[in-house]
Amino acid sequence: MPSRSCGSGRASRSSAASSTSPSTPSPSGRRSGSDRSSNRTRPASRSVPPPERAAPRPPPRCRRVVGARRSALPRRFLTGDAAAPYHAESSAAALRQGGAVRFADTRLDRICAKVCARERLSRDDGLTLFETGDLLGLGWLADHVKTRLHGDRVHFVINRYINPTNVCVLSCRFCDFARKPGRPGAFENSIEDVLGMIKDGVSEVHIVGGHHPDWPFEYYERLIEAIHAARPAVQIKAFTAAEIDYFWRRWKIEPKEALQRLKAAGLHALPGGGAEVFSGRVAKALAYTGKADPDRWCEIHGLAHSLGIPTNATMLFGHIETLAERVDHLLRLRTQQDASGGFLTFIPLVYQVGDTKLVPRQTPPTDALRTIAAARLLLDNFPHVEAYWSMLCGQSVSIALHFGADDVNGTLEDERIAHMAKAESPAGLARAQLLRMIHDAGRTAVERDALYNVVRVWN
Ligand code: SF4
Known part of the structure; x- marks a missing residue:
């Protein structure tokens, strides 16, 4: 851990200055008053040029x-x-x-x-x-x-997580959420069902779901249109790059066309899911080779950015991936951000052991803190790094706000993906609970919308 030694540092610098000879420049390059005085008394005929003076520092300025x-x-x-x-x-x-x-x-x-x-x-x-x-x-x-x-600001949003369906053609080995059609636990929501889930006061809806074998692309398009018509003030963040890729695999809708049509229907942003870990080895071992690979995932996010649709990015960690694979994943995201520049937030997702049991127990909070901190340092072109409270253990969230995270996500209301994997956190939190979480960490809570416009600062 770092030890702050400002006091002793000042003392030693002062001591060093007092023992320095008058002709020795100070560490800043400036000379002492007595030194400048001695220069003025030198004969003008001496060929020794005057010592170089450090240029005055410009006044500090806010940098954006x-x-x-x-x-x-x-x-x-x-x-x-x-x-x-x-x-x-x-x-x-x-x-x-x-x-x-x-x-x-x-x-x-x-x-x-x-x-x-x-x-x-x-x-x-x-x-x-x-x-x-x-x-x-x-x-x-x-x-x-x-x-x-x-600064000391930490962001949160009043949002609603919605999963239209968990019916999925794939069987990723880390996933406790998906079901095959007609199997126990499978659910399918109509557009009316989804509209009924969005209450007054919500500023963002977050929509992701399984890769349904039969629902046409038009269902998703109509879903976005209906939400936008019923709740025009609500920002819609919907469909991972894996889902956009699936619209091509299943219905031959090119990602660019899908994104354009969804944006025209009212889409504001894309969530960051479906990335898992950018590793062919892990994808093979965990049976997720049937969805967008890293190049395709990044291509779709780049397309979204080019269309003015900001997106998030994630990494699912704490299972069988290596630390080197985590680093490579983060660097791949950084490269994509250099190229297209539209990522808002990086969200490290802690693998929930649930019934898939890839590892005996959930990765410890120290590993989650380490991953959040490393992400903040490596992703120098990402504005935000999130401590997603739903997947972190209890008090880890407040601690993560001292490890590089500036966001905790939002109220969620009914998170299902982590909770079908037996996450111990609640399915949702009230605004007051999020405020307490942030204030307990000694931070200033900033309520935001999906695009990080400030709604209110809660002191
Ligand atoms: S992670 Fe997504 S794509 Fe994979 S099985 Fe679960 S719902 Fe389907």
């Missing part, structure tokens, strides 16, 4: 996401907090003072220097983040980046 990063989001996606200025320069100042932070794992010193200089982290750096034993040091670094982006 646009222009401050190598691959910032296009302005059309920068609404609300995504366009907010950097904060917490005090934290940055602490890091700039060499020696102010010490890590138990000295490999983090090199990464810290890169983070301070806003340099991109490498694959090796990513592996270090996942392997280091200095968990608190890692969290401190990630929190520094999060604070630089968002």
Whole structure:
């Protein structure tokens, strides 16, 4: 973990200054008053040029996401907090003072220097983040980046999770949600059923479901149209890239056409599911080769971005994947964001053991915290990293808000995918409970909409 030593650091610098000879430049390159005085008394005929003076520092200024990063989001996606200025320069100042932070794992010193200089982290750096034993040091670094982006703000949304159906042609081995047609536990909702689920006050609906063998693309199109007509103020985030790909596999609707038609019907954004882990080895072992592979998943998100549809991204972790596969997944997302720039949030999804039992028990909270922190540090072009409360253990969420996360998702109301895998969290939370979760962490709660426009700041 890092030990803050600002006090002792100041003392040692002061001591060093008092013992420095007048002709020795200070660490800043400036000379002392007595030194400048001695220069003025030198004979003009001496050929020694005057010492180079450091240029005066420009006054500090607010820096925005646009222009401050190598691959910032296009302005059309920068609404609300995504366009907010950097904060917490005090934290940055602490890091700039060499020696102010010490890590138990000295490999983090090199990464810290890169983070301070806003340099991109490498694959090796990513592996270090996942392997280091200095968990608190890692969290401190990630929190520094999060604070630089968002200050002490943590976002949440009043939303409604809706699954039109869990009937699915696939049988991914990690999934407790899907059912075959007519089997116990299978459900299919009509458009009227879905409309009845959306109550007053909801600002976002989040819709994902199984790959239904018979429902035509037009059902999904009409569903979006009906929601938009009934609730024009509600933003609709619907259909993973895997589902968009399935519309092609089943109905030969090209992804671009599907996205254009859904957007015309009222779609605002795409959720980030269906990515699982970008690994052919894992896809084969867990039988999800029948859906969009990493190239296809990224292609569809890139298409959405080009059409002005922002999206999220996920990674399902804590099962049979390796740490290197996690790093490669994150770097693939970062590359896609460089290319198309429309990702809003990265959401690490903790695998729920449920009845699929790929591993004996859920990955520990420390692994979830490590993954959130590593994601915040590696995904330097993602505005937001989420601590998805529904899949984290109890108090981990508040702790994750000190490990790089700036979002907790929302009220959900009736989350089913994790809960059919026996997630221990509630199926939904009230606004007051989310506020308590965020305030307990000592953060400022910011209610947002699906596109990160600020609805209200809750102090
Ligand atoms: S993860 Fe999605 S595609 Fe795979 S079985 Fe479950 S519902 Fe179907």
